[in-house]
Amino acid sequence: MAGIVREFVGLPSPLVGRAGAGGHPCQGVYHRPAGAAPTTAFIAAHYNVDFSEHYLAEHLAARGHGFLGWNTRFRGAEAYFLLDHALAEIGVGVRWLRERAGVERVVLLGNSGGGSLMAAYQSQAVEPNVTPVAGMRPVAAIEDLPAGDLFVALAAHSGRPEVLTNWMDPSVTDEADPLSVDPELDPFDPANGPPYSPEFQARYRAAQRARNERVTDRVLERLDALRGTRARDRLFNVHRTWADLRMIDPSIEPSDRRPNRCYQGEPAKANYGVFGIGALCTLRTWLSMWSLRTSQCAAAPHLARVAVPSLVIHATADEGVFDSDARAVLGAISAEDKRLELVRDGHYLPESRPLAADLIDGWIRER
Structure with missing residues (x-):
C-alpha cells in the first residue's frame, strides 16, 4: 500500500546472543503511516509463525496506527519453544514501541495460536505467574514486563495444549508407529461416521485427553532417565494431529466453514502427512507447550x-x-469492557482484511 513505511527492527534478547551469521534473536517489521508518528501501535507475535509481515499490518497502518509484526527466536523453531523465554523476547518488542517508536498505547494482538501467547504475556506483566519448565533456570527478564493497554483476540485458539488435544487422533495405539490404529476410535472409518454419534464423540474426546496424558507420562519418564547422562533433553515425534471431529463432520458446531477441511486440506490426508502441530518436540518443549498437565500455554x-x-x-x-x-475466550477475559465481533471468512481472513481492520480501528478510536 502506498504511504506505508516499513522499518526492519532487529534487537538483542535478554537470554541469548546474536546468531553466528549476525542475525538478532528478536526481529520484526514496524509498519506506520508515512509522515506520522502513531500514538497507538499493535504488536503481534506467535509461538512459531513469522508475523513480521502480518496480513493486517498494512491495513492498520493505513488507518493511522503503528504495527510491529514481531518474532521471538522461536519463529520456525517450535520444537524448542519455552514460554518464559518467549515472553521475555516479546517484552523487548513492547519496550521498543514505547521507548523508541514513541507510542503511548500498545495493543496486544493475539492472532491464531498467538492469542494464548499474547494473553500469557499480559498475564505475566500484570501478575507474574509463569515458572520455568522442569530443570530450567528462572528467567529474570519476565519479572518486569511492560503491560499492554488493550487486547485483541483475532481468530484465536484456546491454547496450545487444548488445540493439540482437540486435533489429536486418539486411535493411535503406538506412538512410534504412525500407521497404528484402534478401529473402534478411527475417525476415518465409515463405520464410526460421519455423522458421529454422541456416544462416539464422548469416547473420542476422552481418548484424546488420555493420549495427551500418556505422552506426558512418557516424557517425564524419559527426562528422569536422562539424569546423570550426557544429555539434558531429546527429540521425539507426535504423529496424526489433524483429526478434530468438527473438521470432518459439519453437523458438530455448524458454521460457515467448508465441510471436511482443516488448515492442511482434507483431514484424512493431512492426518497421515508429515506437517502437523507438535510434530517434533523436545521433552521440555512438550511440557512447556503441549501437555495438558504441565503446559502454561493454556489461554483461560x-x-x-x-x-x-x-x-x-x-x-x-x-x-x-x-x-x-x-x-470461551470472551468468557475467560476478566475485563468488563469486552466485545465479540463476527466476520464471515476463513482463518486468515482472505476476503475480509479491510473489514477486520475497520472493526479494530473503530473499536480503538472509541477508546
Missing part, C-alpha cells in the same frame, strides 16, 4: 488476568477455531 488462566479493554473477533468459516472457542 491468562485471560482471567486480562482486565484491559478487549475485542474478540471470530471468523465464522474458520477451519480450526470454532464458535465455542471464541465464546
Whole structure:
C-alpha cells in the first residue's frame, strides 16, 4: 500500500546472543503511516509463525496506527519453544514501541495460536505467574514486563495444549508407529461416521485427553532417565494431529466453514502427512507447550488476568477455531469492557482484511 513505511527492527534478547551469521534473536517489521508518528501501535507475535509481515499490518497502518509484526527466536523453531523465554523476547518488542517508536498505547494482538501467547504475556506483566519448565533456570527478564493497554483476540485458539488435544487422533495405539490404529476410535472409518454419534464423540474426546496424558507420562519418564547422562533433553515425534471431529463432520458446531477441511486440506490426508502441530518436540518443549498437565500455554488462566479493554473477533468459516472457542475466550477475559465481533471468512481472513481492520480501528478510536 502506498504511504506505508516499513522499518526492519532487529534487537538483542535478554537470554541469548546474536546468531553466528549476525542475525538478532528478536526481529520484526514496524509498519506506520508515512509522515506520522502513531500514538497507538499493535504488536503481534506467535509461538512459531513469522508475523513480521502480518496480513493486517498494512491495513492498520493505513488507518493511522503503528504495527510491529514481531518474532521471538522461536519463529520456525517450535520444537524448542519455552514460554518464559518467549515472553521475555516479546517484552523487548513492547519496550521498543514505547521507548523508541514513541507510542503511548500498545495493543496486544493475539492472532491464531498467538492469542494464548499474547494473553500469557499480559498475564505475566500484570501478575507474574509463569515458572520455568522442569530443570530450567528462572528467567529474570519476565519479572518486569511492560503491560499492554488493550487486547485483541483475532481468530484465536484456546491454547496450545487444548488445540493439540482437540486435533489429536486418539486411535493411535503406538506412538512410534504412525500407521497404528484402534478401529473402534478411527475417525476415518465409515463405520464410526460421519455423522458421529454422541456416544462416539464422548469416547473420542476422552481418548484424546488420555493420549495427551500418556505422552506426558512418557516424557517425564524419559527426562528422569536422562539424569546423570550426557544429555539434558531429546527429540521425539507426535504423529496424526489433524483429526478434530468438527473438521470432518459439519453437523458438530455448524458454521460457515467448508465441510471436511482443516488448515492442511482434507483431514484424512493431512492426518497421515508429515506437517502437523507438535510434530517434533523436545521433552521440555512438550511440557512447556503441549501437555495438558504441565503446559502454561493454556489461554483461560491468562485471560482471567486480562482486565484491559478487549475485542474478540471470530471468523465464522474458520477451519480450526470454532464458535465455542471464541465464546470461551470472551468468557475467560476478566475485563468488563469486552466485545465479540463476527466476520464471515476463513482463518486468515482472505476476503475480509479491510473489514477486520475497520472493526479494530473503530473499536480503538472509541477508546
